[in-house]
Amino acid sequence: MKVLNKIAPFLYLALFYGVINIILRLALLFNPITQTNFTFIDFLKIFGLGALSDLFVFLMASGFLWLYLLFLSNGKFEKPWGYIIFGILVSLLIYVSFFNTILNEYGGVLPEIGMAFIGLKTLLFGLLLFLPKYRREIRLALYSLAIFIFVLVIIQNAVSEYFFWNEFGVKYNFIAVDYLVYTNTVIGNIMESYPVIPLFLTIGTVSIVSTYFIVKRTKSYLENLLNFIDKLTIIGVYSILFITSLLSIPFLAKSENSPNIFANELQANGVYKFYLAFMNSELDYFKFYKTLPENDAFALLKKQLPAISENSSQRQIESQGSELHKNVVLITVESLSADFLKAYGNEQNITPFLDSLATQSLMFTNLYATGNRTVRGLEAVTLSIPPTAGESVVKRKDNKNKFSTGSVFRKKGYNVKYLYGGDAFFDNMEDFFSGNGYDIVDKKTFPSNEISFQNVWGVCDEDLYQKSIKIMNEEAKQNKPFFNHIMTVSNHRPFTYPENKIDIPADAKSREGGVKYTDYALKQFFAMAQKQTWYKNTVFVIVADHCASSSGKTELPIDKYHIPALVYAPGFIKPQKFNTLMSQIDVMPTVMGLLNFKYQSKFYGQDIFKSDYKPRAFIATYEDLGFIKDNTLTIISPVRKAKQFDLIVSSQDNGTIPMHYEQKPKTEVNQNLVNETISFYQTTSDILKNSKYQKELQHPIVFSDKPFNSKRKDKNSQKPNPVN
CATH class of the missing domain: 1.20.58 (Methane Monooxygenase Hydroxylase; Chain G, domain 1)
Structure with missing residues (x-):
């Protein structure tokens, strides 16, 4: 018993940490987002090996506690x-x-x-x-404060893990690291999304009560402080436990190998997951993934992009018709999943305007986002490359002077801008877009009289669109075409927006309300645009940055990457549903194809109406890199792993658009598809790593004075020819 008294604070805090983590795992297990079934082995690993991981993590984290206790004398x-x-x-x-x-x-x-x-x-x-007479009381107060801090951190971490799971369906990952970096925005989002006062009061109350009981049970430690020999003994024992924990935690992490991703996440310790994410925000493809000999990898790429030269993605893009220098407005919509739209089977009527616009547009119905973060969507439509391991290029140090959508338009004589309703500092957007030749318009440029509503993410979409109209009116006076990339913010938690705009109350803070207001704001934008002189000479491109949720039973649930994309240009682009498989990186090269652009391209994205286009799509997380082709999903991941799934359609909406798939593990791997997957991701990593994706030098702009040939021919009969 005397031995236990000497380590009583440690024992009670360890027990408290274990109980809190059991409660957390149960809460996550029964969370509505955890849509899967678990085997008996899964439960053993979740609560058995998971508890062991928790113990080892606590042993390492409790070093701060031991330092405090050892200096008491x-x-x-x-x-x-x-x-x-x-x-x-x-x-x-x-x-x-x-x-x-x-x-x-x-x-x-x-x-x-x-x-x-x-x-x-x-x-x-x-x-x-x-004050020796009060030393006992002062020491007890300081000891209670120290225990309270540990208890508060344990409870706060559990609450944070719960809300992170509620949003993303996983334990901490790179997103959590981002949230630590962009503290002001994230705290503001929490303040507006959740009932923070009751939440913090509850956390504080539980922490105080828990501290009271722990201090009551362990304050005898203060009455019998350790002597020098006891402290030396504890230092020796703790050092052994610390080293054991240091070796055991990574070993236990390797046991998180169930085919059920939710089981792996529930087994994992969130603190260790955060550490891994923090230490591995960029992954060296050549160190962690399967590779091919360099020449072989580029030879396979050349089969997909026949015109490329040497070991690069560079090639000449040709067109039969005269170039059309129409204005282009690209709108990337925050978190717009395909299944929000009526065309994909939604019956809630939350996108009435987009549903109407879809019938008047070229609609890509079988298109997949490259990732599950805004920066991935921005990367896809700006750089037109497959998603690489680790962070998006947007957030890397080497993110400037790249070959981009903006560089192509600027070379054609366009004004090029990026318009964002929030602070473009967030997610490194300002650094990326300004470093790639875009003029930035963000919340900082809005005078107070241009802001009718804002939340932590920025001004509402209506304010952003009104600002955009003003800017485009000024650009139209310069006798130059413009390319403007608009990024929306309103369809994001906390889902707040101006009152009395839609039939879902603003204080409901619901996803459906965010979607419907986003749709409403788009309608207002087009109503304003139609009144402007430049409207009839403009191509509007609307595409989601990513889906509303990315969690699922597998590493890459492809239905959580399915997004809509529309190209709207009345009198120029005929309405059509294009059902061929394609990627988010193909959107802008296809638009450039519709405009008959001729240019030296480095894009991996392709004009999907060209005869040499081979349907495929890329989807990824920070670690798992996926490739969809021939009804097969191939995933390569660290450490040099590869797996494949047959994609079996489990439901279709309107009888034509596959919406949900069963992903059945392949018994025999198709090595050709594995090699093709490796080829795309390896060559992309190679090109970026060796600075071979830089933009071309600018040349004088020569505008063609030839009239547009409305009878232009194309080898692919599906291509929607422009109409007069």
Whole structure:
């Protein structure tokens, strides 16, 4: 019993951490987003190996607790040691406050943090030294505060994991790391999305009550502080446990290998998942994935892109007709899943305008987003490359002067802009787009009289569209065509928008309300655009950045990547549903094909109406890279793993559009498809790594004065010929 008393604080906090994680796993297990069945083995691993992982993580994290406990003693306050230590602390405080220290060399808030820490330490040591009669009470108060902080962190982490799961269907990943970086925006989103006052009051109350019971059970530790021998013993034992934990945690992580992805996520420890995401935000393809000899990889790529030269993606794009320098407005809509639209079977009538516009547009019905984050969608329509492992190019350091949609339009003499309702600093958008020749229009450029409603993500879509109309009216006066890329924000949690716009109350904060308001705002935009002089000479492209949710039973549930895309240009593009499989990276090369653009391309995306187009699509997370072709999904992932699934249509809407698939593991792998998958992702990584995706030098612009030939021919009969 005496031994247990010597480690009582550790034991009770470890027990508390274990209980909280059991409750968390049960809550996630029964969460509506966890749509799967579990085997008995799954349950054993979730609650058995999962608990073991929790213990080892706690052993490592409790190092801070042990440091605090080991420094508790009465001997350091005895004469003369107490006065010597206090004098040293006072001198150190004076030094960091009035002299140039190493903290000042680093700059930022480090000097203030250093002064605050040393000042607080000096104050507390002084109280314990000069008020010996109250030392017991002061120490108990400080001990209670320390336990409270640990308890609060444990509870807050569990609550955070729950809400993260509720949003993404996984434990912490790269998105959580992003959220740590963009703290202001994320905290604002939480403040507007959830009942934070009741939530924080509940967290605080549970933390205080839990702290009370833990302190009550362990305060005897303060009455019998450890002697020097006990501390040496504990340091030795803890060191062994720490090293054991350090080796065991990665080993247990390897046991998260169930074919049921939810089971793996529930077994995992969220803190360790966060650590992995933080340490591996960029993955070296050549280190972690299957590869082919370089020449073989590019030879396979050449079969898909026959005109490429050498080991690159560069090729000449030709067209039979005269170039058409029409204005192009690209609208990437936040979180617009295909199944929100009536054309894909939705019966809620939450996109009435888009449903109507779809019947008047070229509609790509079998199109898949490359990823599950906005930066992936922006990467796809701007750089037109398959998604690479780790972070999107948008967020990498080497993200400038790339061959891009904007560089092609700018070379054709267009004004090029990126318009965003939020602060473009978020997700590194400003750095990326400005570094690739786009002029930036974001929330910072909005005077107060142009903002009727805003939330943490930015101004509402209506305000963004009104600003866009003003800008395009100014551009139209310059006698130059314009390419404007608009990124919306309203269809995002907390799903708040102006009152009395749609029949779903703004305070409902529902996904359906966010979608319907987004649709309403688009209707207002087109109503305004139709009144402008430039409208009839403009091609409008509407595409989602990604789906509303990406969680599912498998690594890459393809129905959670299915997005709509429309090309609307009345009098130019005939309405048509195009049902061939395609990728988000094909959207802008196809639009350029409709405009008969001739250019040196580096895009992996293709004009899907060209005769050499071979249907395929790319979908990915940060680690799992997927390739859809011939009703097969091939996934390559770390460490040099490859798997395949037969895609069996389980439901179709309107009898033509496949919406849901059963992904059945293949018993025999099609190595040709595996190699093709490797080829796309390996060559993309190679080209980016070796700076072979930089834009071409600008040349003088020569506009053709030849009239557009409305009878232009195309080898692919499905291509919607422009109409007069």
